[in-house]
Amino acid sequence: MPVARFNQASSFHQIKAYSQTLKGKHLSEMFAGDPKRGQALSVRTPHLFLDYSRQRVDLKTMQMLEKLADERKLGSRIKAMTTGQKINETEDRAVLHLALRDPEGKLVIPAQIEDAVVRAEAGEVKEVLSHIESFSKEIISGKRTGKNGKPIKNIVAVGIGGSYLGPEYLANSLRPFAQDGMNLRFVANVDGADFVEKTQDLDLEETLVIIVSKTFTTAETMKNATTAKEWIKTAIDRHFVAVSTAAEKVDAFGINTENMFGFWNWVGGRYSASSAVGILPLALYLGFDNAKKILDGAHWMDKHFVESPFMSNIPILSAMLDIWNINFMGFKTRALLPYSQGVGRLPAHTQQVEMESNGKRVLMDGTPVDFDTGEVVFGEPGTNGQHSFYQLIHQGTQIIPCDFIGFINPQYPLGKATAKEVTHHQELMTNFLAQADALAFGKKSDNPHKHFPGNRPSSSLLLKQLDPFTAGLLLAWTEHRAAVKGFIWGINSFDQYGVELGKILGADHRGRMLQFNDTGVINVDGLNPSTAALLTAFLKGGLPK
Numbered sequence: 001m002p003v004a005r006f007n008q009a010s011s012f013h014q015i016k017a018y019s020q021t022l023k024g025k026h027l028s029e030m031f032a033g034d035p036k037r038g039q040a041l042s043v044r045t046p047h048l049f050l051d052y053s054r055q056r057v058d059l060k061t062m063q064m065l066e067k068l069a070d071e072r073k074l075g076s077r078i079k080a081m082t083t084g085q086k087i088n089e090t091e092d093r094a095v096l097h098l099a100l101r102d103p104e105g106k107l108v109i110p111a112q113i114e115d116a117v118v119r120a121e122a123g124e125v126k127e128v129l130s131h132i133e134s135f136s137k138e139i140i141s142g143k144r145t146g147k148n149g150k151p152i153k154n155i156v157a158v159g160i161g162g163s164y165l166g167p168e169y170l171a172n173s174l175r176p177f178a179q180d181g182m183n184l185r186f187v188a189n190v191d192g193a194d195f196v197e198k199t200q201d202l203d204l205e206e207t208l209v210i211i212v213s214k215t216f217t218t219a220e221t222m223k224n225a226t227t228a229k230e231w232i233k234t235a236i237d238r239h240f241v242a243v244s245t246a247a248e249k250v251d252a253f254g255i256n257t258e259n260m261f262g263f264w265n266w267v268g269g270r271y272s273a274s275s276a277v278g279i280l281p282l283a284l285y286l287g288f289d290n291a292k293k294i295l296d297g298a299h300w301m302d303k304h305f306v307e308s309p310f311m312s313n314i315p316i317l318s319a320m321l322d323i324w325n326i327n328f329m330g331f332k333t334r335a336l337l338p339y340s341q342g343v344g345r346l347p348a349h350t351q352q353v354e355m356e357s358n359g360k361r362v363l364m365d366g367t368p369v370d371f372d373t374g375e376v377v378f379g380e381p382g383t384n385g386q387h388s389f390y391q392l393i394h395q396g397t398q399i400i401p402c403d404f405i406g407f408i409n410p411q412y413p414l415g416k417a418t419a420k421e422v423t424h425h426q427e428l429m430t431n432f433l434a435q436a437d438a439l440a441f442g443k444k445s446d447n448p449h450k451h452f453p454g455n456r457p458s459s460s461l462l463l464k465q466l467d468p469f470t471a472g473l474l475l476a477w478t479e480h481r482a483a484v485k486g487f488i489w490g491i492n493s494f495d496q497y498g499v500e501l502g503k504i505l506g507a508d509h510r511g512r513m514l515q516f517n518d519t520g521v522i523n524v525d526g527l528n529p530s531t532a533a534l535l536t537a538f539l540k541g542g543l544p545k
Helices: 010-023 027-035 058-073 075-083 098-099 114-124 127-143 167-174 192-199 219-232 249-255 276-286 288-309 314-328 341-358 390-395 424-441 468-489 497-520 529-540
Strands: 042-044 048-051 154-158 182-186 208-212 240-243 333-338 374-377 402-407 456-462
Touching: 010 058, 010 424, 027 424, 048 098, 048 127, 048 314, 048 333, 048 374, 058 314, 058 374, 075 276, 075 288, 075 468, 127 167, 127 276, 127 288, 127 402, 154 219, 154 240, 154 276, 167 182, 167 276, 167 341, 182 192, 182 333, 182 424, 192 219, 208 219, 208 276, 219 497, 240 249, 240 276, 276 288, 288 314, 288 468, 314 456, 314 468, 341 468, 402 424, 424 456
Parallel strands: 154 182, 154 208, 208 240, 333 374, 333 402, 402 456
Antiparallel strands: 042 048, 048 456
């Protein structure tokens, strides 16, 4: 029997009616009326603590959201994902990134996967990890060198989108764990400035280039790959490896396929950081043992997500609170605010995971949605963001729910804790604690310019420290949060056809530029006047007159 559309579910209408009641309540009133609110609206685990008591919800709200999740068959959708069913229906693919951090098959059990090909591929995860382990240890030990016998000290990962955002977040988070003398750079933008600035201070004889492209056809990546090949010039087999599924194209490029690290169609780009896409460069940069701990942290969150009941399930609660804010409170933007310099690239990664996954206009069956899907996500590390956009968050006319992420222990302990002085990390955490309260409770003032209305929702996530395990845990939290919203809304969070049209139009312009390079003729046939003027100005090298 088909499941009703999201906004036709009986619990949807109940929540919609109840939301009108809470819209008239201030968080100050909610806290004053319930001294146990902080205890009731929080989740404690061995590795992280979630406090969502500053969200504009109460226990009744959460019970209604749980009913909505049940009505939308969330549990069966999660099970379908972990058993390799082809829930990415538009591309006829399974979604099994959980298998990447479960090589022993304890959560994603190969025997439960019906499709024989997918079942066999899931069994290859351990083999690829073993390949990464042996290769990374050869590089780090100096057994495998660059040309002229120089040890590899620089890793340049060339990829774009999911091929770099997640891995870059992890790499930046874990700089204190890097191998002595090892550098990791990511080249993503096809703007030549990215390649030049990331490589100009590197000794090419000490550099290993990793080309990351599933099909080995991504235009930006292959342009940068070709430039890297021209830079290295010789001994390609000693300075290039690939992460891809396209062995023939890898071989044609000049990379020995023995130096190709595979992944599979059931690994979507933005969900690929725990595949060879991320784990290969991270194993070289951090050492394989630390890279494995990233997978362990992600796997811990996977188990928590699959096995925990609703009211203690952090990814599910996070997603349902997003749905509450987007679809019932009308808040369509979310700020992700890590009070950690290391986690500074998590907002960028989350932008892709959320906005590419859930920025959809049709349901799984192809019919248009008539409710909001997706959300705008942005963020910066605290305290930088406080001196940038917090003015709008505190006093602007639009309400932006916030997620604060903090750590008990710093990565770099600076300063002394005395009766007269706080450490750097204590100073940072004064802000982590203060901002959530300032948003929630505000401050009255007779001067309207100094009045803070408060009643602005937020959640706080507190972890003990930022290390490979917790960095992986946060990665999985982000992935599952996005997937749950797609399951509830009834959209496909695992395709991204929205990026295709620009690529097609770009290929047309590439053809026109090739024609100009060959003949000097500017072909504007079929272009609208605006685009024709811009193309002409660009190719002529001067602004329109």
